[in-house]
Amino acid sequence: MAVTLADVAAHAKVSSATVSRVLSGNYPVSEATRARVLRAVNELDYVVNGPASALAAATSDLVGILVNDIADPFFGIIAGAVQSEIAGLPGGGGKLAVVCNTGGSPERELTYLTLLQRQRAAAVVVTGGAAEGAGHAAAVAAKLGRLTAAGTRVVLCGRPPLPHSGDGEPAVTTLAFDNRGGAQRLTEHLLALGHRRIGYVTGPPDRTTTRHRLEGHRAALAAAGLTEGSERLTVHGSFDRASGYDATLELLRREPGLTAVVAANDTIALGAFAALRDRGLRIPEDVSVAGFDDLPFSADAVPALTTVRLPLQDAGARAGRLAMDRETAPPGGVATIRAELMVRASTAPPR
Known part of the structure; x- marks a missing residue:
């Protein structure tokens, strides 16, 4: 059954006229009352009715x-x-x-x-x-x-x-x-090159993209028998350059012998580039870096970024x-x- 204006008024404990004033925005209503009405509208999923054609x-x-x-x-x-x-x-x-x-x-x-x-x-x-x-x-x-x-x-x-x-x-x-599959193929590429001490910089733990890409990365490590230490070599942050910079420094602190960094997106990878250079490390001679998404700047980075194209x-x-x-x-x-x-x-x- 459709929610009515009267239902909203009852839920917000105001009159139907007050609800109409709030929704029309043409009459003065106190901020507290307005907030209460809008909260009721949201909770009840009320959709404003009117002449159908208009x-x-x-x-x-x-x-x-x-x-x-x-x-x-x-x-x-x-x-x-x-x-x-x-x-x-x-x-x-x-x-x-x-x-x-x-x-x-x-x-x-x-x-x-x-x-x-x-x-x-x-x-x-x-x-x-x-x-x-x-x-x-x-x-x-x-x-x-x-x-x-x-x-x-x-x-x-x-x-x-x-x-x-x-x-x-x-x-x-x-x-x-295919975030899992792309991340798995990226880590398999690094493993095929001979890397075994691989750090992973990813996004917030409560996002599906973070989880799926991390699952692909770890699936490749598991297939190579390298699951031990994967938690220690994973750093969560935001999907931005600053997070990539700070997380890469943290990875170098945890594992000074790090040979590769996988970033969960290309913007994070730019931060990893900057952090490695600030530590006097060369890319890829000292540490390889890979990203994800293949954003427009990736091919023009120096060196050009290995990544996963979506x-x-x-x-x-x-x-x-x-x-x-x-x-x-x-x-x-x-x-x-x-x-x-x-x-x-x-x-x-x-x-």
Whole structure:
């Protein structure tokens, strides 16, 4: 049963007129009352009603794109490709893309999904890894379920698929990156070169991307019989250059004989480059460095960065077409996008 304005008023312990004033924004309401009403709206997933034709005309051109960090080229490339696909449809049928920057906050992600539901967005594209935790996963699945039930097309790009009940085709389409496989092939490359003391710099432990790439790295180590000490040679941080710099110094402190550093993304790898140079170490003569994603600067780094290429532009464009219903969804609603190893000058056999 649909939640009514009266339900929100009862939940917030205010009058229906007060709820209307808060939602319209045209009347003065105390900040405490406003916060209470908006909290009730969010908790009940209330969607503002209105004349159907006017509502459709006002919101049918809206597409939401959720990113963790718009300043990160990983997300910028995907979001730009999605926007290009939805903005220039033939016959003037383009859509308005709204990029929602969550900052990696699970709470903000849920808030944006609620706001897009209220605006009756035509489509929503959610990019990048998900926050770990059964509670958040269930909350996101519920939000996306309400969006699809209302007719919004939902595409996950670079994100693991939602749990599927098995009843018919899933309503959400997923383009998942092969993070485990790519990370495993990258570490196998270093092992084949002869490296045995390999440090790993990764992102926050509560992100699916962090876990999947770390699992691939450790699978390669396990196959080579090198699991001992892998925890000691793993440092978590943020997916940024500063974290890569600090984590690499920490790895050198833990293991002065380190011969290789694997970074969970290319931006972290740049920080590793700087840390090694500041310690007077040469790349790759003294320490090899490898990254992940193959961002545009990777081939131009000095030395050029060995990394794992994800086709971010193509994946974003495909997500845009799926969001606009201009491409058939993959079988089962899920497509896994393969990662490609790019061997460049930053890796070499250890001395």
